Amino acid sequence: MASPRPTSELPDDSATDRARRPGGRSAAVRRRVLDAALAQLVQHGYDSLSIDVVAERSGVHRTTVYRRWRDVGGLLADVLHEASVDAWRPPDTGSLEGDLVEVNQEVHGALTGDPVTVALIAASFRSGQAATALRAFWTDRYDRCTDIVRRAVDRGEIPAGIDARRLLIAATAPLYHELVLLRSAPDPRLPEQVARSAATAARAGAYG
């Protein structure tokens, strides 16, 4: 759910790209550039990022990188845009609590085991374009997760009329709060605790 890490199962957009830009960039070039930008961000931090550094690291010509991405904000926005077009689907374990626990285990893993997510969150405080793209990435993830809530209503687990977004935010926000803002140590019990509390609240009529 939470990790905006590009995957290799992304759709190949080279055809669209070529139609849009005659003689334009291939998906392989895009992949190299975005991988280089992300690796640079994670290894050396936001301040080290520049078109020049990413061009050199990716082996793609500076002019090409500049023309397509313009600046660091453009690179990070495209990293997040690329991560948004994957085939991720929310878990379907057969219960609201089970689904929320699995989502939270993904969030917890992304925030504790993968430097990409935390680096992109930090970058969102430096670049307005990255902030907007991260917001869009999360909005899309929460939208996909509404299936979890719809199925729980269909099964009669929780009342109809629940605000899916409010429930999903309640079920995930404490993880981000503890791990990103409060910088608490990772706690393997946290995903389940937080998910179970949100499910209990939903069954009791919260988020209505």
Added chain:
Amino acid sequence: MASPRPTSELPDDSATDRARRPGGRSAAVRRRVLDAALAQLVQHGYDSLSIDVVAERSGVHRTTVYRRWRDVGGLLADVLHEASVDAWRPPDTGSLEGDLVEVNQEVHGALTGDPVTVALIAASFRSGQAATALRAFWTDRYDRCTDIVRRAVDRGEIPAGIDARRLLIAATAPLYHELVLLRSAPDPRLPEQVARSAATAARAGAYG
């Protein structure tokens, strides 16, 4: 609850200070320097902060500022430390829900109406010292808020054995998540909605 803004009701620590550092800094000097650091951060951002700029802005000699605070991290840590030693007490409205709503109204106000809090959160992604100090500030605030939970247990509103911190995080985290990470527009209904959901969950036995 949420705003680490220094207030003028801070205890005067000049006596302690003089005892610790013969001929040392007065509370007035500290106030001028920390006010200058905070104003510079809010108006011109983290990258503009330096000992030199803060010294000039405060009218305090560069050597004094350097000797006492060392660097930007030291300045921000002291801003947050100073904010932590105020007399803030959690609301006592007579009900769990009422108390949590008031806390959340403070958080919402700090995150939407006061640039200080958001600037310090952003700075915490740049400076490890600021991050540690912000964590300490919030830990102290959540500790003070455990009174809210204790009183609710005493009144029989919620079961004994509730984990106060988990309840308080659940009652506030969605606000931070929406306003700081998701960058959603301020929503005046949010403080009450989130507080009410957490109170419902607590009554239903969550956070136990």
